Amino acid sequence: MTTMINVPETAAKGEIVEVKVLISHPMETGFRIGMDGARVPRDILHALVATYNGVEVYRVDIRPSVSANPFFAFHLRAEESGEVVIAWTNETGQTFAETRPITVT
Amino acid sequence: MIQKPPSRRTFLGMGLAAPLILKMSPALATPEEMQAAIATFTGGAPVTEGRVTLTIPLLVQNGNAVPLTVEAESPMTEADHVKTIGIFNEVNPLPETVYFHFTPASGIAKTQTRIRLNGDQFVHAVAQMSDGSFWSAKTNVIVTAPACREA
Amino acid sequence: MIRAACLLLALALPLAAEERRSGYDDMTPELQQMQDDEFSNPGMLWVGEGEALWSAPAGAGDKACADCHGDAGDSMAGTAARYPAWDDELAAPVDLSGRVNLCRRRHQQAEPLERESREMLALTTFLTFQSRGQPIAPPEDPRLDPWRAEGEALFGTRMGQLNLACAACHDDNAGGHLLAALIPEGHPTGYPQYRLEWQDMGSLQRRFGNCLFGVRAEPFAPGAREYIALELYLKQRAAGMAVEAPAIRP
Numbered sequence: 354m355t356t357m358i359n360v361p362e363t364a365a366k367g368e369i370v371e372v373k374v375l376i377s378h379p380m381e382t383g384f385r386i387g388m389d390g391a392r393v394p395r396d397i398l399h400a401l402v403a404t405y406n407g408v409e410v411y412r413v414d415i416r417p418s419v420s421a422n423p424f425f426a427f428h429l430r431a432e433e434s435g436e437v438v439i440a441w442t443n444e445t446g447q448t449f450a451e452t453r454p455i456t457v458t
Numbered sequence: 459m460i461q462k463p464p465s466r467r468t469f470l471g472m473g474l475a476a477p478l479i480l481k482m483s484p485a486l487a488t489p490e491e492m493q494a495a496i497a498t499f500t501g502g503a504p505v506t507e508g509r510v511t512l513t514i515p516l517l518v519q520n521g522n523a524v525p526l527t528v529e530a531e532s533p534m535t536e537a538d539h540v541k542t543i544g545i546f547n548e549v550n551p552l553p554e555t556v557y558f559h560f561t562p563a564s565g566i567a568k569t570q571t572r573i574r575l576n577g578d579q580f581v582h583a584v585a586q587m588s589d590g591s592f593w594s595a596k597t598n599v600i601v602t603a604p605a606c607r608e609a
Numbered sequence: 610m611i612r613a614a615c616l617l618l619a620l621a622l623p624l625a626a627e628e629r630r631s632g633y634d635d636m637t638p639e640l641q642q643m644q645d646d647e648f649s650n651p652g653m654l655w656v657g658e659g660e661a662l663w664s665a666p667a668g669a670g671d672k673a674c675a676d677c678h679g680d681a682g683d684s685m686a687g688t689a690a691r692y693p694a695w696d697d698e699l700a701a702p703v704d705l706s707g708r709v710n711l712c713r714r715r716h717q718q719a720e721p722l723e724r725e726s727r728e729m730l731a732l733t734t735f736l737t738f739q740s741r742g743q744p745i746a747p748p749e750d751p752r753l754d755p756w757r758a759e760g761e762a763l764f765g766t767r768m769g770q771l772n773l774a775c776a777a778c779h780d781d782n783a784g785g786h787l788l789a790a791l792i793p794e795g796h797p798t799g800y801p802q803y804r805l806e807w808q809d810m811g812s813l814q815r816r817f818g819n820c821l822f823g824v825r826a827e828p829f830a831p832g833a834r835e836y837i838a839l840e841l842y843l844k845q846r847a848a849g850m851a852v853e854a855p856a857i858r859p
Contacts, residue, residue, distance in 0.1 A: 357654060373648045379808070384551050411569070413558055414559075417574075418547065418555040419574070421809070422654060423571065426570035427564065519790070522808050523805045525642075603788075606823030607819055607822070607823070
């Protein structure tokens with residue numbers, strides 16, 4: 354699925370930086386009634402986890418009330434150069450992950 | 459995911475139908491159910507209003523994507539940090555909206571997302587601190603809908 | 610009649626400040642920010658997908674758009690801002706989606722894309738994004754004039770069970786309210802747009818369909834001449850206003 358992730362490429366040590374994630378996903382709530390009169394089954398993302406050099410910095414328990422094409426912005430304290438890994442899990446339990454580098458000076 | 463526009467016949471047949479017909483959901487949550495969900499989250503511990511800033515528009519033009527920013531004050535050290543912020547609502551089918559979990563490595567316990575709001579309601583943010591205390595903020599949101607929708 | 614004349618006069622006079630209001634101006638600050646921030650605007654997901662499609666070989670010809678047009682940032686800058694435009698072979702104007710399908714058929718030997726399909730919206734969003742910030746620039750092509758006149762006539766024609774013309778709301782009552790919703794002037798500055806109501810990307814024609822449903826009229830068929838005529842008229846009416854695509858709207 355299409356994803357846009359914005360991790361600042363560089364940061365100063367100790368600086369708190371913002372990370373933005375935008376994921377293409379319908380986030381079907383499971384409550385909608387479709388054009389045929391039947392309920393449209395739930396299809397949402399359930400969890401998102403961000404780790405920075407292996408340390409968890411952010412985790413979301415996602416519920417149907419989160420909008421379609423979900424957007425999350427969060428923060429991390431830059432300590433050392435390395436990578437930020439964003440992983441998310443969908444309705445069928447599949448996990449997807451993207452990695453972005455960060456250089457800390 | 460979104461269905462294609464309906465056929466002409468369907469359009470005509472729905473000519474007099476209420477625009478909300480596709481949005482009907484089962485029993486909506488109630489303020490009592492929301493309080494129960496908060497109580498489950500806090501384990502019954504007392505919740506104090508404060509230390510949490512919930513930024514959400516007071517008037518919303520479409521309830522499908524309401525920008526929400528929430529922050530809880532904390533030094534975010536090992537000894538003293540925000541563990542979780544839970545967002546709760548009164549009127550959507552489910553009272554639990556979303557939970558955000560933080561660690562000292564987060565730097566600040568501040569996050570932004572977009573949520574769905576089913577109608578006018580209070581939205582509550584409840585923060586759990588590492589010392590076991592709970593803090594909260596709430597905002598009343600008026601949710602309007604645009605005119606001339608799909609069906 | 611007088612109102613139409615005033616509108617034409619207003620557009621003809623050089624305005625010191627833009628007096629027309631885009632739907633953007635009628636949105637809350639939070640939604641404006643959602644549109645402005647390219648990292649949180651959901652429409653950017655379609656721009657990314659369109660960028661990939663631009664370079665992907667398609668059809669029996671196994672050619673990508675990029676093979677003829679190169680870097681879209683160069684070749685397509687300002688293009689969407691002057692659509693719909695005349696097509697000599699068809700001897701009729703085409704909108705951007707129509708142009709994509711003509712290119713697919715003529716140059717890529719590829720099947721046409723459905724107008725509201727993910728792929729078509731990704732391509733047209735990507736293409737229109739290359740004109741973001743530029744003024745809508747309807748071509749001064751006299752062959753388009755009869756179509757613009759047809760569009761203007763349609764704009765003023767009562768339709769549907771509610772027997773309302775577009776002008777009744779979007780000229781006469783713009784700035785007022787329909788229930789709780791503020792009535793915009795109806796300038797097509799942001800299409801393809803991410804409408805929160807759709808929770809999805811959609812074209813101007815999809816929005817027209819919503820308007821027609823709003824007055825309980827039967828929508829025109831996808832790609833209908835009426836829609837092309839309307840778009841030509843609306844683009845003339847919005848000439849000079851900035852392209853906002855991908856826009857956010859409630």
